[in-house]
Amino acid sequence: MEARLSIQITVNGKTVSDHVEPRTLLAHYLRDGLGLTGTHIGCDTSQCGACTVLLDGEPVKSCTVLAVQADGTQVMTVEGLAAPGTAHPVQQAFQEMHGLQCGFCTPGVLMLSTWLVQQHQTSDLRHIRESLDGIICRCTGYENIVKAIARAGELAVDEPAAPAASQREGVPS
Amino acid sequence: MTQPVVGSRALRKEDVRLVSGRGQYTDDIQIPGMLFAVMLRSPHAHARIVHVDTSDALRMPGVVKIYTGQDLKAVLPPVPTAWIPPDSDLKMVEHPVLAYERVRYVGDGVAMVVADSREAAEDALEAIRVEYEPLPAVYDQRQAIGEDAPQLHEDAPNNVALHWTVGTETEDTFRTAEVVVRQSFRQQRLIPNPMEPRSAAAHYNPATGEMTVWVTSQNPHIHRVLMSGLLGIPEHKLRIVSTDVGGGFGSKIACYPDEVLVAVAARDLDRPVKWTESRSEHFLATTHGRDHVDEVELAGTKDGRVLAVRVKAYANMGAYLSTAGPGVPTILFGLIVNGAYDIPQASSDVYGIFTNTTPVDAYRGAGRPEATYLIERIMDSYAAAIGMDPVELRRKNLIRKDQFPYTNPFGLSYDSGDYHAALDRGLAMLDYEGIRREQAALRSQGKYIGVGFSTYVEMCGLGPSQVAGAVGFQGGLWESAMVRVHPGGKVTVFTGASPHGQGEETTFAQIVSGRLGIPLEDIEVVHGDTHRIAMGWGTYGSRTTAVGGGALALAAERVIAKAKAIAAHMLEIPDEAVQFDDGRFHPEGRDDRTVTFAEVALQAYLAWNLPSGVEPGLEASAFYDPTNFTYPFGTHIAVVSVDTETGEVRLLRYIAVDDCGPAINPMIVEGQIHGGIVQGVGQALYEGALYDEDAQLVTGSFLDYTMPKARFFPEIELDHTVTPSPHNPLGVKGVGETGTIASTPAVVNAVMDALAPLGIGDLSMPLTPPKVWAAIQAAKNLKGGQAS
Numbered sequence: 001m002e003a004r005l006s007i008q009i010t011v012n013g014k015t016v017s018d019h020v021e022p023r024t025l026l027a028h029y030l031r032d033g034l035g036l037t038g039t040h041i042g043c044d045t046s047q048c049g050a051c052t053v054l055l056d057g058e059p060v061k062s063c064t065v066l067a068v069q070a071d072g073t074q075v076m077t078v079e080g081l082a083a084p085g086t087a088h089p090v091q092q093a094f095q096e097m098h099g100l101q102c103g104f105c106t107p108g109v110l111m112l113s114t115w116l117v118q119q120h121q122t123s124d125l126r127h128i129r130e131s132l133d134g135i136i137c138r139c140t141g142y143e144n145i146v147k148a149i150a151r152a153g154e155l156a157v158d159e160p161a162a163p164a165a166s167q168r169e170g171v172p173s
Numbered sequence: 174m175t176q177p178v179v180g181s182r183a184l185r186k187e188d189v190r191l192v193s194g195r196g197q198y199t200d201d202i203q204i205p206g207m208l209f210a211v212m213l214r215s216p217h218a219h220a221r222i223v224h225v226d227t228s229d230a231l232r233m234p235g236v237v238k239i240y241t242g243q244d245l246k247a248v249l250p251p252v253p254t255a256w257i258p259p260d261s262d263l264k265m266v267e268h269p270v271l272a273y274e275r276v277r278y279v280g281d282g283v284a285m286v287v288a289d290s291r292e293a294a295e296d297a298l299e300a301i302r303v304e305y306e307p308l309p310a311v312y313d314q315r316q317a318i319g320e321d322a323p324q325l326h327e328d329a330p331n332n333v334a335l336h337w338t339v340g341t342e343t344e345d346t347f348r349t350a351e352v353v354v355r356q357s358f359r360q361q362r363l364i365p366n367p368m369e370p371r372s373a374a375a376h377y378n379p380a381t382g383e384m385t386v387w388v389t390s391q392n393p394h395i396h397r398v399l400m401s402g403l404l405g406i407p408e409h410k411l412r413i414v415s416t417d418v419g420g421g422f423g424s425k426i427a428c429y430p431d432e433v434l435v436a437v438a439a440r441d442l443d444r445p446v447k448w449t450e451s452r453s454e455h456f457l458a459t460t461h462g463r464d465h466v467d468e469v470e471l472a473g474t475k476d477g478r479v480l481a482v483r484v485k486a487y488a489n490m491g492a493y494l495s496t497a498g499p500g501v502p503t504i505l506f507g508l509i510v511n512g513a514y515d516i517p518q519a520s521s522d523v524y525g526i527f528t529n530t531t532p533v534d535a536y537r538g539a540g541r542p543e544a545t546y547l548i549e550r551i552m553d554s555y556a557a558a559i560g561m562d563p564v565e566l567r568r569k570n571l572i573r574k575d576q577f578p579y580t581n582p583f584g585l586s587y588d589s590g591d592y593h594a595a596l597d598r599g600l601a602m603l604d605y606e607g608i609r610r611e612q613a614a615l616r617s618q619g620k621y622i623g624v625g626f627s628t629y630v631e632m633c634g635l636g637p638s639q640v641a642g643a644v645g646f647q648g649g650l651w652e653s654a655m656v657r658v659h660p661g662g663k664v665t666v667f668t669g670a671s672p673h674g675q676g677e678e679t680t681f682a683q684i685v686s687g688r689l690g691i692p693l694e695d696i697e698v699v700h701g702d703t704h705r706i707a708m709g710w711g712t713y714g715s716r717t718t719a720v721g722g723g724a725l726a727l728a729a730e731r732v733i734a735k736a737k738a739i740a741a742h743m744l745e746i747p748d749e750a751v752q753f754d755d756g757r758f759h760p761e762g763r764d765d766r767t768v769t770f771a772e773v774a775l776q777a778y779l780a781w782n783l784p785s786g787v788e789p790g791l792e793a794s795a796f797y798d799p800t801n802f803t804y805p806f807g808t809h810i811a812v813v814s815v816d817t818e819t820g821e822v823r824l825l826r827y828i829a830v831d832d833c834g835p836a837i838n839p840m841i842v843e844g845q846i847h848g849g850i851v852q853g854v855g856q857a858l859y860e861g862a863l864y865d866e867d868a869q870l871v872t873g874s875f876l877d878y879t880m881p882k883a884r885f886f887p888e889i890e891l892d893h894t895v896t897p898s899p900h901n902p903l904g905v906k907g908v909g910e911t912g913t914i915a916s917t918p919a920v921v922n923a924v925m926d927a928l929a930p931l932g933i934g935d936l937s938m939p940l941t942p943p944k945v946w947a948a949i950q951a952a953k954n955l956k957g958g959q960a961s
């Protein structure tokens with residue numbers, strides 16, 4: 001077994017210190033190390049996007065990032081989008097527009113969508129389709145994912161202060 | 174209640190946990206002390222195993238145990254198939270859980286390493302040394318039945334797994350017909366790729382003898398039946414849990430060796446064990462779909478009446494028979510090759526063939542896409558041959574509304590429909606004349622667009638169980654439901670169906686809400702756990718709402734009947750005088766005295782004052798066996814452009830008019846259709862598994878197997894007609910597979926329509942740019958050659 005390295009990551013607003021093997025992927029660390037099983041692993045070639053999280057506010061595929069590379073960063077996973085019992089505009093939009101079926105691709109799609117909403121890139125349906133190139137969904141045919149992202153953009157304009165304050169701590173605006 | 178809940182676009186109850194990352198998929202299971210298993214898979218398509226040396230691997234850190242085929246062959250029976258079509262001479266060859274003397278496809282299991290972490294297990298895998306003696310391999314089914322082909326199984330001479338014929342006499346008609354069209358179609362092999370990889374986790378308690386297996390299954394009770402037999406654990410001690418499953422599309426029907434092995438290890442080591450396939454493993458070791466070569470003949474008149482159709486199909490079964498594999502190219506395909514057309518004579522002649530490839534089983538549509546493809550494609554060829562518009566030809570041959578129930582040449586009884594109405598609706602959405610004018614105008618500029626049709630019908634929600642038995646399915650096809658009203662008036666519904674994305678936690682709650690008059694949020698639907706649900710058959714073949722929903726409707730009616738008796742007693746009026754609406758019981762025609770559903774529920778459990786002969790409690794179950802299949806139908810239309818410079822096909826419009834009877838939740842129905850269409854278009858344009866000469870899978874990852882992406886598609890245009898099915902209490906027809914069944918031929922027909930001026934009659938799927946470009950070049954060269 002390889003020597004473990006120490007890391008400190010702020011995940012969904014909470015800072016954790018830990019020791020990990022150098023080869024441990026961020027996706028595995030989140031799931032196995034922190035029990036945040038909302039982040040899913042759908043492939044082993046960085047194609048599906050199910051593992052997408054926000055790292056310092058940018059969407060990344062957590063299966064292509066080593067846990068040690070995330071040292072000192074802010075990570076947001078699907079569990080951090082909203083406080084229990086509340087919904088982030090993106091989560092609400094996916095429910096309203098039936099943007100998920102089996103839900104397996106969904107956490108990654110939601111994180112990418114959150115970023116698209118933050119970047120104000122949700123007004124053009126064609127552009128949304130192009131932006132989803134790093135995502136594979138086998139269930140929805142993407143139709144309602146596209147509509148949900150557009151809807152999330154509208155909701156975010158209507159109610160900009162969506163995520164619970166405690167969850168936003170530490171996330172760069 | 175203001176709005177009827179059945180038929181409403183109620184938001185999905187399951188979404189609340191799924192959008193917040195709080196679902197529980199199998200790989201999410203973590204139990205203290207859990208070990209991890211990984212499988213060593215054969216790198217050879219066909220080889221003799223000379224020796225397996227695990228000594229180095231066993232010394233690696235963290236390794237607990239390694240199992241090989243030799244270790245297990247004496248203690249574990251082979252994996253059975255569960256579909257034995259009658260009169261098919263099916264060769265039930267041995268499928269060991271781990272290969273012990275021969276591997277038969279790349280991905281065949283050779284050994285399992287169990288270690289205290291995934292990484293340790295993977296490291297050890299590389300230290301296992303296997304000496305193979307390679308044998309010649311064959312991946313193509315027609316080569317496999319040829320002379321001198323490598324033989325896979327001693328018990329299956331010439332690699333023939335099954336041979337099955339069905340249908341009417343057609344010979345005379347073909348001899349005398351004015352027009353005969355012949356065509357051979359290849360249904361390429363597809364890889365299901367649900368986004369959740371397969372996974373299994375097992376926990377055994379030696380004190381109670383109880384085994385729990387969490388597994389990515391579409392049908393946990395079928396898994397229980399099969400695993401009980403394999404493991405020798407009786408059903409009441411074997412709990413299979415498949416609550417959140419990330420899509421299946423047929424690939425999670427089968428009971429796989431690796432899922433059984435995890436349980437074997439958990440019992441043997443007295444530790445929880447988990448295994449999850451990687452995506453690369455999924456490509457190799459999870460069942461594939463389709464892979465037919467279909468030789469099709471159609472006999473007709475010069476003025477467009479189809480008289481007969483016959484098919485000779487060569488279906489690739491892969492290296493072993495998967496759980497439902499043998500039923501797919503036979504029962505689910507051969508009985509419906511006449512499609513939606515009134516064709517007096519038809520026959521199917523099917524060979525199932527072993528090859529050195531991953532086993533083939535159901536994949537969304539399972540047999541019906543293959544049947545629909547060949548009839549919809551050859552209808553277009555027939556139209557071209559007699560110079561008739563393909564829409565006119567369809568109109569002329571579609572089964573008419575007044576012919577239902579319609580008995581097809583194979584004896585299937587199509588339930589209900591107005592096929593012409595769906596076609597007309599689709600044409601109106603399209604503006605057919607307009608598109609033909611545009612096409613002509615563009616052609617004169619050297620630009621090619623095409624329009625393609627698929628006026629499909631399919632059969633789903635198979636049953637009754639007597640028919641299941643008659644067609645060799647080794648199980649029943651009824652479904653169970655239990656409605657349990659709690660003392661406080663809230664309800665838990667237990668269903669034997671096992672949805673994994675289809676949304677029945679919501680639609681089933683709607684069915685109950687509509688009947689009992691209680692709000693959706695007061696109803697919880699439980700599925701996918703054999704300890705909570707007595708028995709059931711799972712979710713596949715678009716059966717869940719038609720059959721499972723039927724059972725639920727009956728169970729809810731039984732609850733109401735009992736509640737009415739109790740309410741009558743409370744109201745001190747005769748049973749017949751009680752009216753029940755909006756969750757309240759009151760005397761017929763009077764509103765001044767009422768008891769609520771919750772009050773009746775409480776009284777049912779207090780039992781202080783029940784009518785004589787009425788037992789306490791308020792719950793009812795139903796085991797519903799449908800009277801027949803359901804037959805959803807519709808018209809799908811694709812409009813494409815073909816870039817002659819690059820060969821690229823672009824989908825410009827996609828129109829679908831489907832009829833699945835009354836929708837319980839139109840939003841969910843639309844979602845099913847969207848997803849199905851995109852999957853079917855995937856087959857037409859993008860997806861295809863390829864093997865090389867050594868039967869190595871070339872398309873073994875998302876890098877070389879093209880999955881449909883969002884940017885490939887325009888917005889899908891949907892509409893519906895509504896024709897209830899008389900075959901179940903809800904009148905519904907299945908809708909989970911229609912999109913996949915209908916869309917593939919619609920798109921290919923559109924591409925061929927675009928390329929018709931170039932004289933290209935057929936191309937094999939997927940219609941990738943290089944393939945289309947090459948065909949265009951060849952056609953141009955040919956034309957050039959002729960001109961000069």
Ligand code: FES
Nearest residue numbers: 042043048049063
């Ligand atoms: S799991 Fe990260 S891209 Fe597929």
Ligand code: FES
Nearest residue numbers: 101102105137139
């Ligand atoms: S919802 Fe199932 S993969 Fe996207």
